[in-house]
Amino acid sequence: MFDQLFPDSYDSFAEGEDYYLSKEGYRVMTESYLVRRGYCCSNGCKHCPYDPKAQKGNRKLRPDVAKKYK
Secondary structure (H helix, E strand, O other): OOOOOOOOOHHHOOEOOOEEEOOOOOEEEOHHHHHHHOOOOOOOOOOOOEOOOOOOOOOOEOHHHHHHOO
16 A cells, blocks of 8 residues: 555664654654655655645645744
């Protein structure tokens, strides 16, 4: 399902910077990774930095996030 979003493996991601593991064992992508990716995937990511949230292809950052990543 997420094959088009990620490289061949998670090896190129830095744990703690790009993602963290939830207590259930899922990889949760961080806000900084989602900003660097550059668009919303519409999967309802926990740390979605886009406004409105979960709108496929959206590239507009929330104002608070845009200030952090200028």
